[in-house]
Amino acid sequence: MSITQQYLLDSYRARQLGEPAPPAPGAHDWQVVREWHDRRQFHAVLAGRPAHGRVRLALRRWWSLWPRALG
Numbered sequence: 001m002s003i004t005q006q007y008l009l010d011s012y013r014a015r016q017l018g019e020p021a022p023p024a025p026g027a028h029d030w031q032v033v034r035e036w037h038d039r040r041q042f043h044a045v046l047a048g049r050p051a052h053g054r055v056r057l058a059l060r061r062w063w064s065l066w067p068r069a070l071g
Contacts, residue, residue, distance in 0.1 A: 041055035
């Protein structure tokens with residue numbers, strides 16, 4: 001059974017039972033890839049390697065606010 005057939009069967013069953021339909025296949029793929037990338041960057045920072053991209057920006061923002069939070 002293909003993923004499309006399984007999705008159609010699950011949607012049919014949900015509609016018969018009055019439940020919400022499951023998410024379409026591939027609906028959250030980019031979010032998963034983005035979170036995986038962020039996790040790799042986070043572990044790179046913990047290992048002492050330089051961060052790049054969104055993690056670096058978040059760390060820079062956090063670091064710039066740090067002295068203000070203390071004083």
